[in-house]
Amino acid sequence: MDGTEPITAAEGESLFAPACTHPTAEDPAIEALVEAIIGQVADKWTLLVLEELTAGGTLRFTEIGRRVGGISQKMLTKTLREMERMGLVTRTVHPVVPPHVDYALTDLGHTLGAAFCGVWTWAAENRRRIETAQAAFDEREDARR
Amino acid sequence: MDGTEPITAAEGESLFAPACTHPTAEDPAIEALVEAIIGQVADKWTLLVLEELTAGGTLRFTEIGRRVGGISQKMLTKTLREMERMGLVTRTVHPVVPPHVDYALTDLGHTLGAAFCGVWTWAAENRRRIETAQAAFDEREDARR
DNA sequence: CGGTATCCAGGCCGATACTG
């Protein structure tokens, strides 16, 4: 830019359309709120539950846990509660014994799933690239020792 | 499904195009890897740094910290290191004193930013809806007490 | 079955001090 060329030139700097000069970048207060929401939504378990409910439709508590795999009931309860609180899922209690509780995505939940579709696709497409990059990085680290 | 109709029928179930029957849902092992990657990428600080580098182009260490706001150098270092390891950013050291280190997104980093654009937009668009839902939920909780 | 309540280990993360 200013003539002082760095060691590593930005050779790969493809001109990228600033696709996401997001709508609310104006107000820093709103920005903070949006970040807070992303913080809640971009949680590992939330994402996985969202996945399963997108794919599976209406599911029972245990079934979600089984599908997600590796989640404790504590975290499943907490995650579903928080998703319900945000209006992402509905919780339907059937008054039978033994208890039967169904969870399903709301319209809002579905749109969130769609929004995350891009990220999921990105991860799937670039998995190899990332693993390679990580291995190369670690190699360099080891060599430096 | 089996004739036992629930209390809350799925009345709001807008038929949603299954936009994201993602490409790799086939293999559970690959799925796990993708989830791991999402787990690393869907981190609060990573997202915010990604934001700033998308908007600001090439930035210095301190400048990123200043822009993100509220991040400790420890977390900034850790976040940038991990992003570098994944091949999302380049780290360029200028051999001058005092030190001068530039960070910039790689092409991969840019594509990740683009992928998250949908989520960011979603959060901005549905902020009100979520806040309302949360308030209503909390209200019901209080009433139940 | 679908939770809630309790305990507790591990790691996340900030604060601080120091270095090239």
Next chain:
DNA sequence: CAGTATCGGCCTGGATACCG
């Protein structure tokens, strides 16, 4: 300026036990 190193609090999240 751009880190590394160390300490310590807190909070996440798993394991377990119990309830309606």
